[in-house]
Amino acid sequence: MKALGIILAGGNSNRMQELTSRRAVSAMPVGGSYRCIDFALSNMSNSRIHTVAVLTQYNARSLNEHLSSSKWWDFGRKQGGLYTFTPTVTASNNWWYRGTADAMYQNIDFLKRRHEPYVIISSGDCVYKVDFNELLDYHIEKKADITIVCKDLPAGTDVSRYGVVRMNEESRIVEFEEKPMMASSNTVSTGIYIIRRRQLIEMLERCAEEERYDFVSDILIRYKNLKRIYGYKLKTYWNNIASIDSYYATNMDFLKPEVRKFFFRDEPKIATKVDDLPPAKYNPGSDVRNSLVASGCIVNSKVENSILFKKAFVGKNCVIKNSIILNDVYIGDNTHIENCIVESRNTLRANTYYCGDNGIKVVCEENARYVM
Amino acid sequence: MIRKEMIAMLLAGGQGSRLGVLTSNVAKPAVAFGGKYRIIDFPLSNCINSGVDTVGVLTQYQPLRLNSHIGIGIPWDLDRNHGGVTVLSPYEKSAGSEWYSGTANAIYQNLSYIDSYNPEYVLILSGDHIYKMDYEVMLDFHKENKADVTIAAMPVPMEEASRFGIVITDENKKILEFEEKPEHPRSNLASMGIYIFTWKVLREALIAMKDQSNCDFGKHIIPYCHQGGRPLYAYEYNGYWKDVGTLGSYWEANMELVDLIPEFNLYEEYWKIYTRTDNVEPQYVSADSVIEKSIIGEGTEIYGEVHNSVIGAGVVIGAGTVIRDSIIMRDTHIGKGCTVDKAIIAEECEIGDEVEMGIGEEAPSRLNESVYAFGLVTIGENSCIPSKVKIGKNTAIAGVTATEDYPDGMLAGGEYIIKAGESK
Numbered sequence: 001m002k003a004l005g006i007i008l009a010g011g012n013s014n015r016m017q018e019l020t021s022r023r024a025v026s027a028m029p030v031g032g033s034y035r036c037i038d039f040a041l042s043n044m045s046n047s048r049i050h051t052v053a054v055l056t057q058y059n060a061r062s063l064n065e066h067l068s069s070s071k072w073w074d075f076g077r078k079q080g081g082l083y084t085f086t087p088t089v090t091a092s093n094n095w096w097y098r099g100t101a102d103a104m105y106q107n108i109d110f111l112k113r114r115h116e117p118y119v120i121i122s123s124g125d126c127v128y129k130v131d132f133n134e135l136l137d138y139h140i141e142k143k144a145d146i147t148i149v150c151k152d153l154p155a156g157t158d159v160s161r162y163g164v165v166r167m168n169e170e171s172r173i174v175e176f177e178e179k180p181m182m183a184s185s186n187t188v189s190t191g192i193y194i195i196r197r198r199q200l201i202e203m204l205e206r207c208a209e210e211e212r213y214d215f216v217s218d219i220l221i222r223y224k225n226l227k228r229i230y231g232y233k234l235k236t237y238w239n240n241i242a243s244i245d246s247y248y249a250t251n252m253d254f255l256k257p258e259v260r261k262f263f264f265r266d267e268p269k270i271a272t273k274v275d276d277l278p279p280a281k282y283n284p285g286s287d288v289r290n291s292l293v294a295s296g297c298i299v300n301s302k303v304e305n306s307i308l309f310k311k312a313f314v315g316k317n318c319v320i321k322n323s324i325i326l327n328d329v330y331i332g333d334n335t336h337i338e339n340c341i342v343e344s345r346n347t348l349r350a351n352t353y354y355c356g357d358n359g360i361k362v363v364c365e366e367n368a369r370y371v372m
Numbered sequence: 373m374i375r376k377e378m379i380a381m382l383l384a385g386g387q388g389s390r391l392g393v394l395t396s397n398v399a400k401p402a403v404a405f406g407g408k409y410r411i412i413d414f415p416l417s418n419c420i421n422s423g424v425d426t427v428g429v430l431t432q433y434q435p436l437r438l439n440s441h442i443g444i445g446i447p448w449d450l451d452r453n454h455g456g457v458t459v460l461s462p463y464e465k466s467a468g469s470e471w472y473s474g475t476a477n478a479i480y481q482n483l484s485y486i487d488s489y490n491p492e493y494v495l496i497l498s499g500d501h502i503y504k505m506d507y508e509v510m511l512d513f514h515k516e517n518k519a520d521v522t523i524a525a526m527p528v529p530m531e532e533a534s535r536f537g538i539v540i541t542d543e544n545k546k547i548l549e550f551e552e553k554p555e556h557p558r559s560n561l562a563s564m565g566i567y568i569f570t571w572k573v574l575r576e577a578l579i580a581m582k583d584q585s586n587c588d589f590g591k592h593i594i595p596y597c598h599q600g601g602r603p604l605y606a607y608e609y610n611g612y613w614k615d616v617g618t619l620g621s622y623w624e625a626n627m628e629l630v631d632l633i634p635e636f637n638l639y640e641e642y643w644k645i646y647t648r649t650d651n652v653e654p655q656y657v658s659a660d661s662v663i664e665k666s667i668i669g670e671g672t673e674i675y676g677e678v679h680n681s682v683i684g685a686g687v688v689i690g691a692g693t694v695i696r697d698s699i700i701m702r703d704t705h706i707g708k709g710c711t712v713d714k715a716i717i718a719e720e721c722e723i724g725d726e727v728e729m730g731i732g733e734e735a736p737s738r739l740n741e742s743v744y745a746f747g748l749v750t751i752g753e754n755s756c757i758p759s760k761v762k763i764g765k766n767t768a769i770a771g772v773t774a775t776e777d778y779p780d781g782m783l784a785g786g787e788y789i790i791k792a793g794e795s796k
Binding site: 031032033034048055071075197254255260264269270271272274276279280281282283284286287289290291292294295296298307308309 | 407408446447470478630631638644645646647649652653654655656657658659660661662663664665666667669670671673678683685761
């Protein structure tokens with residue numbers, strides 16, 4: 001494909017509470033087996049983009065561990081590959097990434113040395129599946145300078161944490177408001193863009209000269225009337241996970257047959273790092289209903305409307321309801337968990353009770369583990 | 373060039389005819405095991421976990437599945453700049469081209485492969501056993517005893533010893549004698565088909581015996597070394613080891629995995645078993661399902677009941693279907709309202725609705741009495757079974773079958789339907 005990929009994975013979100021104190025949003029586990037960034041990476045790989053740069057900054061250890069080998073997404077080729085760019089101190093710069101545009105500007109040499117005519121930019125905290133070739137065709141057909149992938153959210157959704165756009169009948173963006181208190185439409189930007197590489201370089205350099213650092217407010221919004229910025233409406237599933245509620249809802253969406261079919265059964269598939277875990281094991285006493293169970297889990301009791309991520313151990317006589325249990329959690333006997341997200345690598349003691357009464361409770365326990 | 377201290381040669385060319393229709397299109401080492409793995413994953417994982425990073429895999433019978441599974445060895449970290457995994461199939465020579473006619477003959481035909489690594493020792497493995505073993509410890513034993521040949525052997529119950537090759541040793545485990553399937557065994561140490569040879573010694577023996585027809589390790593090479601006065605030792609192994617050569621033992625070994633704390637534990641952190649995985653998705657268990665005492669692979673969707681069974685990846689089990697004591701392999705779809713008792717269903721089968729499997733009395737198989745026993749229903753890969761048929765015990769089915777193939781909608785115990793030709 002005639003594009004290179006950039007994934008913006010540097011961000012933190014205070015709307016994620018304790019969950020992102022340990023990792024970047026892009027590294028959040030999603031859908032039982034994946035990390036959020038797998039979706040952007042797989043979409044790029046499946047669209048035959050050969051070169052992808054991941055820009056990270058905030059708490060990138062977990063993300064870097066996940067990206068330790070590029071082979072799972074079929075990158076790691078002589079032509080192209082997967083690059084991870086974290087801020088570095090150079091002779092001319094000792095800043096962190098001061099914004100999304102600055103993050104790309106600090107790696108402008110990478111953009112200049114590549115030969116692909118287009119750049120596809122995606123945020124790393126979205127769950128979606130798209131063929132970027134279709135997007136590129138649309139971009140060329142519209143003779144656009146920038147194409148923004150947009151999504152109509154259901155009427156009544158609180159869109160105040162999104163970039164909200166309004167398009168005219170030709171799909172040109174006529175209005176773009178970042179995180180408006182009062183929105184004029186329910187069409188939001190997904191944080192996925194396509195732009196000509198030279199155009200991007202030019203805009204980034206200009207931005208840097210003016211000491212502006214944000215791609216949305218300093219490029220998209222400022223250039224809106226000057227450049228041809230178009231919207232491409234995504235009809236299929238898309239969700240951003242960067243708040244506790246949307247993180248919970250996105251995961252629970254995977255219990256719906258149409259969402260499972262779209263991501264698990266329909267080609268192309270979403271790839272992720274392979275963990276070499278044994279199949280899930282159901283011991284006597286297990287009673288699992290309407291739930292997703294990942295590999296390496298051992299279940300000894302009741303699990304309902306929940307998602308068990310990889311390597312969860314559920315002891316005897318437990319009840320797990322409407323909850324998300326992240327990777328490698330040990331749950332002692334007789335424990336009740338309801339409306340909770342249990343942070344990965346936690347050890348929950350036997351005979352304990354966790355229940356989110358008003359909304360979703362995030363459980364972070366740091367007990368020592370003596371079993372196995 | 374870096375010299376390799378020990379390289380492994382993994383014999384994976386056999387058909388495994390006692391697995392019946394399970395191996396009609398794949399070699400035995402490529403048969404699925406334990407809901408996720410293939411049999412060859414166990415020796416390959418043992419190799420890399422033991423620090424043996426150079427493995428020649430000898431293939432001959434139906435190698436396609438095996439070749440694509442092994443690839444360049446990425447799942448086992450056997451993709452190396454120097455060494456790694458190499459698939460060795462028989463090849464044409466300027467004179468005297470032949471198939472691999474025996475286990476030792478296969479190694480003889482690949483002398484130049486082994487020579488290219490100039491190893492001190494060669495480990496001979498077979499691709500049809502389920503076990504975890506540290507070959508490095510066995511090598512230490514080999515070196516300590518200044519042995520030329522070390523044979524891994526495990527104690528078996530005396531009454532079963534007559535089914536195995538038995539070694540008789542002195543108190544230092546030096547081998548004095550062998551007996552192949554003795555009627556009155558004098559020892560219960562059974563050879564496991566795992567050997568370490570000092571390469572110089574094996575090389576000399578292979579060349580000396582090159583004209584022996586069907587040259588075999590157990591029958592020819594080991595006796596040759598023994599008669600030549602070479603020091604042979606038995607390395608006693610006491611862990612879990614299972615030959616899954618028959619449908620009965622294959623079924624049993626799978627069923628043992630579902631025990632609360634299985635003797636062969638796949639869930640230990642230490643000594644991981646690696647495999648190639650196509651499916652990474654979690655499995656879905658519906659609101660009306662019941663799953664008990666089972667292990668279930670990735671991406672499987674369960675709408676019915678599963679008891680005491682091993683289910684592979686990407687399987688779909690319809691609502692109202694009840695599976696008991698069965699092995700269902702990768703990507704098989706089972707319709708609604710079926711009853712499946714004690715069946716082995718191979719990969720990518722399509723089973724209709726309201727099928728009953730494993731019913732009635734046991735009857736001896738008319739196809740092959742010794743293969744299709746144990747009261748099992750065995751269904752080969754890519755088979756189709758129409759809705760509403762009944763299938764008895766000790767039966768075998770392979771290929772796309774239709775309602776007409778089942779007289780009165782029933783395949784009686786001991787009967788079989790084998791349809792040749794292209795699969796669906």
